[in-house]
Amino acid sequence: MLRLLGIPFVKSDGEAEAMCAWLNENNYADGVLTDDGDVFLYGAKVVYKDFNISSSKHPTDNLQVFRLEEVESVLGLTRRNMIALALLLGCDYLPAGVPGVGKETAMKLFTSLPGVDLLNRWVVNALLGDTDLKYTRGPSDEHSPLNDRYINFKSMSDHFV
Numbered sequence: 546m547l548r549l550l551g552i553p554f555v556k557s558d559g560e561a562e563a564m565c566a567w568l569n570e571n572n573y574a575d576g577v578l579t580d581d582g583d584v585f586l587y588g589a590k591v592v593y594k595d596f597n598i599s600s601s602k603h604p605t606d607n608l609q610v611f612r613l614e615e616v617e618s619v620l621g622l623t624r625r626n627m628i629a630l631a632l633l634l635g636c637d638y639l640p641a642g643v644p645g646v647g648k649e650t651a652m653k654l655f656t657s658l659p660g661v662d663l664l665n666r667w668v669v670n671a672l673l674g675d676t677d678l679k680y681t682r683g684p685s686d687e688h689s690p691l692n693d694r695y696i697n698f699k700s701m702s703d704h705f706v
Contacts, residue, residue, distance in 0.1 A: 563587045576610070583636060585613055586628050626655055629664040 547554045557564035566587030568574040576591030577584050584592055595607040617623060622630060633651045635642030646654075654663070 560587075565589065582611075583631060585611075585616060585624065586631055586636075588624070589613065622655060625662055625664045629667070630655070632664075632667075 555564060555568065562577070562579060562581060562584045565574065565577040565579070566584050566589035569577050569590050570588035576593050577589045578593045578596050580594055582592070582594075590613045592611045594609045594611065596605065597607060613624065617627075620627065630651055632639050633643050633646050633654075634648065
């Protein structure tokens with residue numbers, strides 16, 4: 546139908562949100578219209594939420610606009626740390642998250658390890674062949690909330706390589 550109307554479109558081979566986020570990240574689109582917040586994890590810079598054309602009201606009456614830099618500032622997390630947070634709490638690729646780790650524990654982890662890129666640590670371990678990943682303690686990490694927690698990313702390693 547879009548083709549018949551002369552409206553340009555892109556067909557995604559994978560998840561549409563990932564494609565839309567890529568288009569937004571690379572300035573081919575002004576934003577992504579979705580109600581799913583994980584689009585930021587894919588790289589979206591601007592997200593439009595609660596757009597409703599089926600309402601009797603104007604479709605933008607409840608529209609919310611979220612910008613990545615504002616979300617990062619409010620949460621105090623970089624996009625990479627938001628990806629790590631999603632893995633800890635549960636997401637499409639690791640639905641159960643890490644057992645026993647909730648929002649508060651996860652946020653304590655990030656504040657107790659400022660400047661540490663946990664996602665990078667996990668990816669490096671995966672590339673080195675350690676698919677039963679565990680957070681390994683460094684000299685300044687003795688009191689880390691994840692000292693003895695294990696994370697199995699075997700099913701996810703292909704998504705990061």
